[in-house]
Amino acid sequence: MQITEENEKALVKEILLKLGVNDADANLVTEVVLDADLKGFTSHGIGRFPQYIKTIDANNIKLTGDIEIERETESMAIVNGHSLFGQVVAYKSMELAIDKAKNTGIGIVGTHNSNHFGVTGFYSDLARKRNCIGLTFANTEPAIAPLNGKKPLIGTNPIAISIPNQETYIATDMATSATARGKILESKRKGLKLPEGVALDKDGNPTTDPEEALEGSILAFGTHKGYALAFMLEILCGPLVGAEVGTGVTGTADWRKDCTKGDLFVAIDPEKFVGYDVFEQGTNKFIKEVRDADNGFVPGDIESKRVEDHKENGMPIDDALYQQLKDICDGLDIDIIKYITE
Incomplete structure (x- = not known):
């Protein structure tokens, strides 16, 4: 599945507005999420977005104040x-x-x-x-x-x-x-193994299992x-x-x-x-x-090339992330199909 730059921007903002986030803050959060995905830092873009929704629900992100x-x-x-x-x-x-x-x-x-x-x-x-x-x-x-x-x-x-x-x-x-925690969370979501030499399990042994890495430590x-x-x-x-x-x-x-x-x-x-x-x-x-x-x-050259490619061809959405986003949208009466394509 794929999502275009314009659709990701629209989807993230619609979710935030439905949650009661004010327009200025919704625009900014959307901009930051999109910036990560355009540059190829997918672990910190829309892939991390469901965490923010959970944090709002737990009242650990406040929607009002200065x-x-x-x-x-x-x-x-x-x-x-x-x-x-x-x-x-x-x-x-x-x-x-x-x-x-x-x-x-x-x-x-x-x-x-x-x-x-x-x-x-x-x-x-x-x-x-x-x-x-x-x-x-x-x-x-x-x-x-x-x-x-x-x-x-x-x-x-x-x-x-x-x-x-x-x-x-x-x-x-x-x-x-050696790798960002967000990339380990992303690998867990996608069911992927980690590269060798980036993480240890809780006993201090090398591991390529993201679940073991999250319970253990990152090098x-x-x-x-x-x-x-x-x-x-x-x-x-x-x-x-x-x-x-x-x-x-x-x-x-x-x-x-x-x-x-x-x-x-x-x-x-x-x-x-x-x-x-x-x-x-x-x-x-x-x-x-x-x-x-x-x-x-x-x-910065690599990021610049990624931005150019993602603006032209869109960005991938894996099945697990799609389901997370769909669950959020279903709860807010948002039609996710209009934003994400096969």
Whole structure:
């Protein structure tokens, strides 16, 4: 089965509106969901959408309220999201960071009491679109065991960086684990095995079974380097921003629990440093060197090709996901057939 860009946008928004989400928030959440699928991050797009519906039903995503700025200076802020949609809290927080960067050169905003916000790179891209460098970090429910350990204590803790450029999309968006938890959930839904070398079962043995991996732990990428980076991000997105850390982090995958993770959004304005034109000239010089190399590609090239392909040919919907979406639609008196084609 397939769904087009236009139909996914319409379906997600109709579901949200039927649930009582206001129009502005529904538009934003829809945009974030679609962004993930267009880029090929299917585990964080419409495949993750049913989790948001369950979280709303559990009253762990609040549909009304406002974010609160608890502390603030010219260059930083701490935001309490009051359990609103993670996408709404993250969007407003990055926009605040960008505004501060435009004023002082750099803006840093930390958030707590938010929710799962979808694909991390959407928010670093917000800065890119306003000619700023964007960095987004988050911690998640424990999934990675410490080196030589078996019990998960650290999240998959994603990191995204986007670089502004007038000619080329330059961005990276990745988990600090060997694979994202969302991809394991997706593999479980599809009945697929995991690649070798990404997960351990609860006894610390290698496994390719997603169910065993979810009960066990996910390996950090690059062994100790990925672990060290995940560890550091745990602190930046936990104690620094007033959020939980380690085993205290809940609600990013288990919708039945309050979300206690934290996020950190950073915007840097090159205009305040060396001037935007000088910055872009240096960036383009480096890009040319990479592209002139044999098979050289720039981070973001793969995503750009996926977006082009998905806009033209649509995006796949597996049978299990279709049934999840159909169950949601049936409960809201929505005809899913008009959105998804064989």
